[in-house]
Amino acid sequence: MSSNNTIACPLDCFDGCEAVEEEGKIKGNKEHPTTKSKLCLNFASLLKENFLEDAYINKDKTSLSEALEKLVQKLKNTDPSKTLYYKGSGNLGVMQNAPKSFFSKYGSVFTRGSLCEGAGEVGLILGRGKCVNPPIQKLIDSDVIIVWGRNFSVTSPHMYNLVKDKTFITIDPISTPIAKKSDLHLQINPKTDHELALLLTRFAYMEDMEDEEFIENYGEGADWFFDLAKSRPLVSYEKTTGLSLKDITKLFELIKGKSISLMLGLGVQKYYEGSNITRAIDSFAAYIGLHNKEKGGVWYLADSGYGYDSPFTSTCSEQVNLPEVDFNSYELVFIQGANPVVSSPNSQILINGLKNSFVVYFGTTLNDTCEYADIIIPSTNFKAKRDVRVSYGHEHIAISYALEEKQKNSISEYEFTEYMFDKFGFEDLVSEDEAFNYYINKTREDDSFLDSFEFLEELEVDSLYEEKEEDQFYFLTSKRKDSLNSQFKENNYLYMHPSVEFEDGNKVLVSSPYGKANFIIKLDENIKKDCVVAYAGNKNANYLTPHKSDEEAYSAIFQEVLVRIELS
Numbered sequence: 011m012s013s014n015n016t017i018a019c020p021l022d023c024f025d026g027c028e029a030v031e032e033e034g035k036i037k038g039n040k041e042h043p044t045t046k047s048k049l050c051l052n053f054a055s056l057l058k059e060n061f062l063e064d065a066y067i068n069k070d071k072t073s074l075s076e077a078l079e080k081l082v083q084k085l086k087n088t089d090p091s092k093t094l095y096y097k098g099s100g101n102l103g104v105m106q107n108a109p110k111s112f113f114s115k116y117g118s119v120f121t122r123g124s125l126c127e128g129a130g131e132v133g134l135i136l137g138r139g140k141c142v143n144p145p146i147q148k149l150i151d152s153d154v155i156i157v158w159g160r161n162f163s164v165t166s167p168h169m170y171n172l173v174k175d176k177t178f179i180t181i182d183p184i185s186t187p188i189a190k191k192s193d194l195h196l197q198i199n200p201k202t203d204h205e206l207a208l209l210l211t212r213f214a215y216m217e218d219m220e221d222e223e224f225i226e227n228y229g230e231g232a233d234w235f236f237d238l239a240k241s242r243p244l245v246s247y248e249k250t251t252g253l254s255l256k257d258i259t260k261l262f263e264l265i266k267g268k269s270i271s272l273m274l275g276l277g278v279q280k281y282y283e284g285s286n287i288t289r290a291i292d293s294f295a296a297y298i299g300l301h302n303k304e305k306g307g308v309w310y311l312a313d314s315g316y317g318y319d320s321p322f323t324s325t326c327s328e329q330v331n332l333p334e335v336d337f338n339s340y341e342l343v344f345i346q347g348a349n350p351v352v353s354s355p356n357s358q359i360l361i362n363g364l365k366n367s368f369v370v371y372f373g374t375t376l377n378d379t380c381e382y383a384d385i386i387i388p389s390t391n392f393k394a395k396r397d398v399r400v401s402y403g404h405e406h407i408a409i410s411y412a413l414e415e416k417q418k419n420s421i422s423e424y425e426f427t428e429y430m431f432d433k434f435g436f437e438d439l440v441s442e443d444e445a446f447n448y449y450i451n452k453t454r455e456d457d458s459f460l461d462s463f464e465f466l467e468e469l470e471v472d473s474l475y476e477e478k479e480e481d482q483f484y485f486l487t488s489k490r491k492d493s494l495n496s497q498f499k500e501n502n503y504l505y506m507h508p509s510v511e512f513e514d515g516n517k518v519l520v521s522s523p524y525g526k527a528n529f530i531i532k533l534d535e536n537i538k539k540d541c542v543v544a545y546a547g548n549k550n551a552n553y554l555t556p557h558k559s560d561e562e563a564y565s566a567i568f569q570e571v572l573v574r575i576e577l578s
């Protein structure tokens with residue numbers, strides 16, 4: 011397939027696009043099955059990025075070799091169990107995993123869980139044992155697409171392009187671009203998706219849409235699940251979810267007799283019970299038989315590594331929950347491809363910790379976290395290192411051949427690992443060729459067929475609507491078109507509906523049980539009246555979010571919080 015002039019987009023995104031370099035120009039690869047067209051704004055920003063060309067020690071520029079030597083000395087003089095290896099998702103290439111091999115042999119503490127999809131992933135695994143998307147062709151072949159808690163056309167623009175002429179139904183508190191394009195938009199109250207899943211299951215039964223064959227052949231506990239669904243009067247859902255039964259009727263008119271795809275996103279699971287909320291939705295999907303069909307199915311952020319055994323072996327002895335990391339507990343922290351100061355919950359605790367620890371940052375650009383770094387090691391940029399990108403959105407891979415000279419003073423993740431193995435006398439690092447070729451030569455089988463499905467049988471969710479007082483707002487946080495998490499275009503505004511008592515440009519102080527932060531208001535009629543939105547990468551957002559994990563997956567719960575707002 012490849013003519014050795016391709017470059018994988020390394021960014022953390024469903025699409026996993028591939029570019030080609032032709033006559034000195036880099037553009038979207040028309041031959042790649044999901045990329046096909048031109049690349050996005052974020053990729054264009056990445057091409058213009060100022061990649062680091064100097065290493066730093068104590069904020070002074072230095073050479074790469076000095077910085078690496080200093081790191082080696084420091085690691086040799088520190089108790090490994092007092093060091094933390096913290097990896098983000100700034101680059102999703104498989105070669106990013108190489109340094110894990112070193113830090114696990116050395117004995118660092120690792121993180122577990124995620125700031126991202128973890129709760130939802132575990133929710134799906136609880137029901138079906140794995141989290142694998144169906145082949146993308148089944149999405150393309152389906153008639154109707156339900157976009158549930160996912161900003162589909164923004165966060166996976168190329169996948170969207172493949173299906174943009176379908177009938178869409180969107181379930182989202184915000185009137186997102188895909189909600190506007192949909193035949194039906196259910197502007198649901200935050201954290202009530204499990205209730206909607208139960209309500210839909212009730213309706214499905216009344217509409218005779220339960221898939222008896224699937225339930226009989228693969229299902230366990232469907233009766234219990236149905237009991238859960240009918241344990242409440244239908245009308246009681248109207249108030250809690252904010253949706254009318256008329257709209258639910260319309261939804262069934264749109265899906266009845268059709269092949270259906272469900273594009274599930276992060277929005278439903280950024281809560282303490284995010285796993286079970288997701289599992290309730292997947293159980294509804296199973297109830298109406300979306301799984302194991304020729305067309306349609308359920309797509310989420312899948313396990314992109316399924317079908318592969320990473321050639322970079324690592325077994326760590328101790329792990330700490332990612333959303334609850336306190337850098338204060340370590341003498342040295344090694345941060346790779348991450349910007350925790352902006353992206354992790356509760357920024358203040360993180361900053362206090364970074365001030366008290368010896369911080370090593372390994373990345374391509376100077377970011378907010380570098381402010382607290384004692385050593386900065388420039389990582390080679392994506393155009394100058396070989397890599398393979400497996401996607402969490404679909405089954406196709408993208409390949410990077412190193413097409414450029416690397417920037418000066420930089421080192422790739424693989425070379426860094428090789429260097430550290432050498433300095434510490436460690437052995438058995440797989441060669442770069444072998445690791446690279448393993449991914450490009452391996453054929454993956456479709457593993458999305460579900461041999462069994464366990465329906466959700468019990469559900470306990472503490473609703474935010476019960477806790478919420480009149481003067482409080484739901485605090486939502488999602489993605490933007492012109493930024494990729496904390497990278498690229500900055501946007502620190504707080505978005506609210508024009509019906510509120512504030513005005514565009516007002517300076518406000520926002521407080522939550524976890525902290526306070528200042529914002530400038532932007533009015534936007536797409537936002538639900540009792541919600542405010544601060545987009546991913548907003549430098550102030552995570553001063554307000556819980557430094558806590560969800561109940562199942564050690565995953566972040568950014569939206570398990572209500573805020574108060576006053577003029578400042």
Ligand SMILES: Nc1nc2c(c(=O)[nH]1)N[C@H]1C(S)=C(S)[C@@H](COP(=O)(O)OP(=O)(O)OC[C@H]3O[C@@H](n4cnc5c(=O)[nH]c(N)nc54)[C@H](O)[C@@H]3O)O[C@H]1N2
Nearest residue numbers: 159160161165184200201275276277488489490493494495
């Ligand atoms: N352009 C761009 N693309 C990206 C990214 C980016 O930063 N920019 N980030 C990438 C990453 S890291 C990820 S993980 C993916 C995530 O991609 P998505 O899953 O699309 O994630 P979000 O944008 O966080 O949120 C999805 C939607 O959930 C809605 N939502 C919030 N709360 C609720 C709720 O309680 N119920 C329901 N039903 N909906 C709710 C939000 O309004 C939002 O529209 O996108 C990737 N793609």
Ligand SMILES: Nc1nc2c(c(=O)[nH]1)N[C@H]1C(S)=C(S)[C@@H](COP(=O)(O)OP(=O)(O)OC[C@H]3O[C@@H](n4cnc5c(=O)[nH]c(N)nc54)[C@H](O)[C@@H]3O)O[C@H]1N2
Nearest residue numbers: 098099100101126347348349353373375377487495496546
């Ligand atoms: N409030 C709020 N917080 C959120 C979210 C939200 O929606 N709202 N979203 C969450 C989600 S879904 C995610 S996935 C996380 C993401 O959080 P992080 O994983 O911290 O990702 P970024 O903030 O994008 O920072 C990535 C950094 O990686 C560096 N980098 C880029 N390429 C390379 C490379 O090739 N090598 C190395 N070594 N470094 C590189 C870049 O310089 C960049 O600063 O944020 C989470 N935080």
Ligand code: SF4
Nearest residue numbers: 019023026027050053
């Ligand atoms: S859509 Fe996603 S994968 Fe494709 S170029 Fe843009 S950021 Fe990269």
Ligand SMILES: [Mo]
Nearest residue numbers: 022125126127
């Ligand atoms: Mo993410």
